[in-house]
Amino acid sequence: MSRVNFGAKPNLFPMPVLIIGTYDENGVPNAMNAAWGMISDFKEISISLSEHKTTENLRARQAFTVSMATEDYVEACDYVGIVSANKVPNKFEKAGFHATKSDFVDAPLIDELPMALECKVKSFEDGILVGEIVNVCADEKVLTDGKIDPAKLKPITFDPVNNVYTGIGKVVGSAFGSGKQLKIGQGNDLFMEEP
Amino acid sequence: MSRVNFGAKPNLFPMPVLIIGTYDENGVPNAMNAAWGMISDFKEISISLSEHKTTENLRARQAFTVSMATEDYVEACDYVGIVSANKVPNKFEKAGFHATKSDFVDAPLIDELPMALECKVKSFEDGILVGEIVNVCADEKVLTDGKIDPAKLKPITFDPVNNVYTGIGKVVGSAFGSGKQLKIGQGNDLFMEEP
Numbered sequence: 001m002s003r004v005n006f007g008a009k010p011n012l013f014p015m016p017v018l019i020i021g022t023y024d025e026n027g028v029p030n031a032m033n034a035a036w037g038m039i040s041d042f043k044e045i046s047i048s049l050s051e052h053k054t055t056e057n058l059r060a061r062q063a064f065t066v067s068m069a070t071e072d073y074v075e076a077c078d079y080v081g082i083v084s085a086n087k088v089p090n091k092f093e094k095a096g097f098h099a100t101k102s103d104f105v106d107a108p109l110i111d112e113l114p115m116a117l118e119c120k121v122k123s124f125e126d127g128i129l130v131g132e133i134v135n136v137c138a139d140e141k142v143l144t145d146g147k148i149d150p151a152k153l154k155p156i157t158f159d160p161v162n163n164v165y166t167g168i169g170k171v172v173g174s175a176f177g178s179g180k181q182l183k184i185g186q187g188n189d190l191f192m193e194e195p
Numbered sequence: 196m197s198r199v200n201f202g203a204k205p206n207l208f209p210m211p212v213l214i215i216g217t218y219d220e221n222g223v224p225n226a227m228n229a230a231w232g233m234i235s236d237f238k239e240i241s242i243s244l245s246e247h248k249t250t251e252n253l254r255a256r257q258a259f260t261v262s263m264a265t266e267d268y269v270e271a272c273d274y275v276g277i278v279s280a281n282k283v284p285n286k287f288e289k290a291g292f293h294a295t296k297s298d299f300v301d302a303p304l305i306d307e308l309p310m311a312l313e314c315k316v317k318s319f320e321d322g323i324l325v326g327e328i329v330n331v332c333a334d335e336k337v338l339t340d341g342k343i344d345p346a347k348l349k350p351i352t353f354d355p356v357n358n359v360y361t362g363i364g365k366v367v368g369s370a371f372g373s374g375k376q377l378k379i380g381q382g383n384d385l386f387m388e389e390p
Contacts, residue, residue, distance in 0.1 A: 001295075001306050004338065006331040010234040011343070013263050013310070013350035014209045014363055038233035039205040039355075040243040040323065048235040068208050071367045079374030094377060100196075111196050115208070128235065136201040143199065148206070148356045155208035156367055157352070160234075161343045163370040168209060168352060169362030172266045175353055178360070179274030182289060 010036075014157035017069035017165065018047065019077055021099070021108045021116070022057035024085075029092045029099035029108040030057055033069065033081030035158040040130065045117060047129045053085035055124070062121045063105035064131060067113035071154040071167055076112065078165070104135045114139035115153055205231075209352035212264035212360060213242065214272055216294070216303045216311070217252035219280075224287045224294035224303040225252055228264065228276030230353040235325065240312060242324045248280035250319070257316040258300035259326060262308035266349040266362050271307065273360070299329045309334035310348055 015035045022030050036048035045066060049055055058064055069077035076095040085091045092099065092108075099108035104118045115138040119131030142152040156165040210230045217225050231243035240261060244250055253259055264272035271290040280286045287294065287303075294303035299313045310333040314326030337347040351360040 003332040008238040009331045043203040074368035079377040136204045137198040165368040167364030169364040171359045173269035173360040175358040182274040
């Protein structure tokens, strides 16, 4: 191991590519691209946002959707990250996106992106948007046995070092499973999940 | 598009697998696995954490590292997520990890995991740990042309729907680039990046 130091950088692998959908005060849909987001509780998402048309919309409508950017729409998803709706008012349409109003919140779902979280604004302070996740929805074409299948969804990741998007690879392990073999010999009390 | 509703779920693609490294008050290293984390500013990381041995350590030492879990150590990285150091005090060692003290903060780097963020605790309130990123380091073996190369690092992602880990796939687009073709015909003022 010979470590190289890079200084203080906003680098993490993998980072998501989240497409935030909102309506403005006149009902015009908008979308923007954000990589600084996470699940912050079982029914909560947090996203770090600077000021955009989207943040005006969030304050006006108190709701948003978060769609997963996908390989199939990488150009459109990148486009909404490099163009502002303050300069291109029909940005959403220019991206080739079509909006359908969420059944749960006052925000648009994006027909082209098969999986989304539908959220109400809980708070938006100091640049951190916190949303209550009201519903998760996905097109049936990205499901396998009734569950969202990332191999069909094809979400993309943002690589902040090389400024590229990558796909998701194959399954390499079982969460809450792969590590069990290392527990052998540590006492039966650890095998909580197994008889 | 025929959308299926799943209710309120903590689902996002991709989610990271962050291995948080800390020392306890006696200098014993610990590691835990967290998927609820994001970059929250250019020199800041935020992680949503419930109470663990790690949170005691964070309060005692005011520092931590965040290593990217990798395909090569998926068992060890999963193990530190399913066993508590409160039950297995030498959990770090049992995982097969070896610690080297960070040059920048009072926390251990994990020799087996090639890329890490070295962080000072900025705040830890309401279950949200906010860290100042002091340095990013990576083993030279995961670099290409001096930059961190995810194809060599092989970070994993957590799939919260199917409880599996997946690798990172191939490059599918250029960030701040793939979307430019959609800007054609929208006026020269938009081509900020190009002469």
